[in-house]
Amino acid sequence: MQTSSPRTDRTGRGANAASRPARRYQYSAYLYILPALLIYGAFMLFPLGRAVHLSFFEWDGLTLGTFIGFENYLDIVADEQLRAAFVHALVLMFFFAILPVCIGLVLAALLTRAKVRGLPLFRTVVFLPQVIAMVVVAVTWRQIYAPDGLLNSALRAVGLDAVTRSWLGDYDIALPAVGLIGTWVCTGLVTVLLMAGMAKIPVEQYESARLDGAGPIREFFSITVPSVRAETTVALTLTLIASLKTFDLIYMTTRGGPGYSTTVPSYEVYRRAFELGQVGSAAAVGVTITVIIFIISLIVNRLGERSSA
Amino acid sequence: MMRKRSIMVASIAAATALMLTACTPGSNNANPSDESTDRTVKTDVSAMGDLTLTVWDQEVRGGQDEQMTKLNAAFEEKYPNITIKRVSQSFDDLNKTLRLALSGDDAPDVVQANNARNSMGAFVQAGQIVSLDPWAEAYGWEDRYSESVLTYSRYSSDGVTFGEGSIFGLPQVGEVVGVFYSKSALKDAGVEVPETWDDFTSALKTVKDAGQTPLLLGNIEKWPAIHDFGLVQGALVPSDEIATLGFGNEGASWTTPENEKAASTLATWAKDGYFNEGVNGTDYDAAWQKLTDGSGTFLIGGSWLAADLEDAMGDDVGFFAPTSSVGEGIHTTGGTGLPFTVTSASQYPDLAAAYIDFITNEDAMQVLADTGNLPVVNTADYAPESGVQADVFGVFHSVTTDGVLLPYLDYATPTMADTLGSSLQGLLDGRTSPEEFTKAIEKDYADFVAQN
Numbered sequence: 001m002q003t004s005s006p007r008t009d010r011t012g013r014g015a016n017a018a019s020r021p022a023r024r025y026q027y028s029a030y031l032y033i034l035p036a037l038l039i040y041g042a043f044m045l046f047p048l049g050r051a052v053h054l055s056f057f058e059w060d061g062l063t064l065g066t067f068i069g070f071e072n073y074l075d076i077v078a079d080e081q082l083r084a085a086f087v088h089a090l091v092l093m094f095f096f097a098i099l100p101v102c103i104g105l106v107l108a109a110l111l112t113r114a115k116v117r118g119l120p121l122f123r124t125v126v127f128l129p130q131v132i133a134m135v136v137v138a139v140t141w142r143q144i145y146a147p148d149g150l151l152n153s154a155l156r157a158v159g160l161d162a163v164t165r166s167w168l169g170d171y172d173i174a175l176p177a178v179g180l181i182g183t184w185v186c187t188g189l190v191t192v193l194l195m196a197g198m199a200k201i202p203v204e205q206y207e208s209a210r211l212d213g214a215g216p217i218r219e220f221f222s223i224t225v226p227s228v229r230a231e232t233t234v235a236l237t238l239t240l241i242a243s244l245k246t247f248d249l250i251y252m253t254t255r256g257g258p259g260y261s262t263t264v265p266s267y268e269v270y271r272r273a274f275e276l277g278q279v280g281s282a283a284a285v286g287v288t289i290t291v292i293i294f295i296i297s298l299i300v301n302r303l304g305e306r307s308s309a
Numbered sequence: 310m311m312r313k314r315s316i317m318v319a320s321i322a323a324a325t326a327l328m329l330t331a332c333t334p335g336s337n338n339a340n341p342s343d344e345s346t347d348r349t350v351k352t353d354v355s356a357m358g359d360l361t362l363t364v365w366d367q368e369v370r371g372g373q374d375e376q377m378t379k380l381n382a383a384f385e386e387k388y389p390n391i392t393i394k395r396v397s398q399s400f401d402d403l404n405k406t407l408r409l410a411l412s413g414d415d416a417p418d419v420v421q422a423n424n425a426r427n428s429m430g431a432f433v434q435a436g437q438i439v440s441l442d443p444w445a446e447a448y449g450w451e452d453r454y455s456e457s458v459l460t461y462s463r464y465s466s467d468g469v470t471f472g473e474g475s476i477f478g479l480p481q482v483g484e485v486v487g488v489f490y491s492k493s494a495l496k497d498a499g500v501e502v503p504e505t506w507d508d509f510t511s512a513l514k515t516v517k518d519a520g521q522t523p524l525l526l527g528n529i530e531k532w533p534a535i536h537d538f539g540l541v542q543g544a545l546v547p548s549d550e551i552a553t554l555g556f557g558n559e560g561a562s563w564t565t566p567e568n569e570k571a572a573s574t575l576a577t578w579a580k581d582g583y584f585n586e587g588v589n590g591t592d593y594d595a596a597w598q599k600l601t602d603g604s605g606t607f608l609i610g611g612s613w614l615a616a617d618l619e620d621a622m623g624d625d626v627g628f629f630a631p632t633s634s635v636g637e638g639i640h641t642t643g644g645t646g647l648p649f650t651v652t653s654a655s656q657y658p659d660l661a662a663a664y665i666d667f668i669t670n671e672d673a674m675q676v677l678a679d680t681g682n683l684p685v686v687n688t689a690d691y692a693p694e695s696g697v698q699a700d701v702f703g704v705f706h707s708v709t710t711d712g713v714l715l716p717y718l719d720y721a722t723p724t725m726a727d728t729l730g731s732s733l734q735g736l737l738d739g740r741t742s743p744e745e746f747t748k749a750i751e752k753d754y755a756d757f758v759a760q761n
Binding site (some may be wrong): 053054057060061062063064065066067142145146147148165166167168169170171174180213232254257259260271274275276277279280 | 333334335404405408411412427430431434435437528529530531584585587588589590591592595723726727730731732734735738740
């Protein structure tokens with residue numbers, strides 16, 4: 001959404017600056033986008049508006065709702081469980097966005113600069129988690145993390161019995177464990193994006209840097225990282241949104257457990273609407289996530305634009 | 310530019326106004342119909358003319374689907390003037406769509422609704438399903454069903470009290486929670502099959518000392534431990550108290566010494582290593598499968614596991630429910646399959662009731678037994694001669710006739726499944742003390758009772 005708004009703004013300004021007769025065409029132009037607008041309105045804007053509307057009610061989805069104003073929103077601040085869910089989302093942002101971008105930068109730089117044989121194969125392997133449905137990913141990792149699963153077996157095999165644990169059943173470990181699944185999934189996308197960016201960096205830059213006596217690490221920080229700022233912005237936007245939207249992963253691995261140690265806002269939306277019968281509260285959480293995602297992508301894009309300018 | 314902007318502002322304002330003045334959520338629902346209880350009941354289906362009956366069920370799995378298909382065919386054969394339109398979907402899907410379906414214009418006639426507060430209770434409160442009392446009298450349902458089973462389908466007409474009042478639905482099958490065990494593992498440990506609660510607890514210790522894992526539990530889904538707790542509570546707490554708590558009715562408390570004892574028993578089992586490693590991180594399915602490969606001795610679980618366990622273990626698996634230590638036969642958690650209810654939107658309630666009568670009568674029970682289900686009426690008559698199914702049928706029969714069938718604890722309030730599931734994970738982990746546990750559950754229960 002935020003990518004299209006500046007564009008319409010610009011055409012608006014352009015049309016305004018143009019001579020008056022051009023105005024007549026403006027209205028007929030709306031006819032062209034009308035079908036798309038109608039569909040967008042019916043399936044996106046109307047449900048969104050309806051969700052906002054519902055968020056002002058206390059409603060069980062069955063009997064008559066009660067209008068309670070902003071109380072559902074105040075609950076988000078007051079309710080300890082809901083607050084925790086938003087904190088968990090922050091933790092997941094690290095695992096879904098920050099960590100993959102760091103790993104992705106290094107991995108992409110290595111893969112681009114190393115000129116290895118079979119590069120397409122590496123690229124495919126790294127990208128693979130993106131292609132697999134999240135539900136499948138979650139089920140597979142649940143097996144890996146199981147008390148007698150692959151991870152614990154491997155640890156036992158190398159004599160690290162003390163480290164083995166019930167990864168998804170441990171109150172302190174469950175959230176990072178789920179987060180690492182996200183890292184595994186997101187790193188591929190980030191790496192491929194950054195590799196595309198790095199491929200565009202002129203080789204001459206590296207050559208001149210080397211003449212100036214720069215080592216590989218200096219090259220990485222002085223040339224590679226600044227050159228892929230735009231790609232990094234895109235990668236961050238996508239992964240941050242992914243981290244805030246995470247529902248399937250939580251639902252399939254832990255159902256927010258043990259206790260409430262891995263609940264996230266989007267899981268709370270589902271839990272409240274379908275399990276607890278608190279539709280209004282669910283809508284309020286949903287609207288809040290939407291606003292947060294909107295603000296975050298706005299900030300990331302502003303930062304990206306400013307620094308690339 | 311100005312004009313364009315003002316048009317946009319105006320349209321946004323209009324849209325917002327439209328939205329805010331749009332109906333309050335829930336106001337377009339069907340109004341509760343005023344069915345008087347002394348209405349004349351028609352039971353002669355052949356005289357009703359050519360009608361179509363829409364039935365929503367969740368009997369999608371093997372034997373369940375088979376019995377439904379057979380019974381529907383039999384009904385249509387007996388009454389050629391009736392066409393049954395069956396809509397079948399999984400339990401989860403049915404639960405999620407039923408609320409919308411009942412409040413829509415095109416509601417089905419007969420639906421399977423979960424007994425719990427957040428389903429049947431909510432539908433009764435919203436006036437979306439009708440009381441079946443007039444038909445219960447005409448068809449003699451109170452003689453057909455044991456009171457212990459009918460309790461599960463009774464609500465007061467305002468939906469506030471659960472377990473008493475009018476009959477709102479009839480189930481076909483029964484469910485009972487008990488203990489599955491491996492015969493060979495018991496033999497290795499030199500333990501007899503426990504009969505009383507004390508036998509069972511001492512057996513756990515003996516088995517543990519013999520180097521086996523006494524209890525199997527996979528609790529990553531949160532709900533499985535509810536059944537374990539239910540069994541312990543059934544053994545230690547008077548049944549009428551549990552029933553009041555489980556039905557979410559006024560007049561009982563979770564913070565009693567007996568309930569705390571039940572919680573601390575479960576916590577002690579976890580602390581003493583009676584369970585398999587990492588129960589909160591183990592899948593439900595993985596846990597019962599461990600019984601089949603000999604890595605555990607006992608498994609607290611429901612009758613629905615019997616068929617799968619028998620397939621995998623043959624004669625090696627058995628099932629029992631220990632008699633309680635508070636002096637009344639066997640009382641254990643259990644319940645019924647989802648009851649069939651009649652919606653208030655149905656234009657043919659007489660036909661709907663006749664259909665429900667047909668799929669729960671004696672012939673129907675035989676069909677259910679033949680297709681591998683656990684008939685809820687006269688269960689013992691249909692029991693197979695041997696095997697774990699014979700044990701299950703026997704336990705269900707003795708619980709429903711001599712003992713007490715206790716409600717699933719999560720029936721109590723719309724939020725109880727969630728509260729109980731999460732609190733039990735804490736209890737098993739040792740994070741939540743038994744006192745904190747009962748306090749958390751009491752809060753959920755008391756809040757609901759106060760509001761209801």
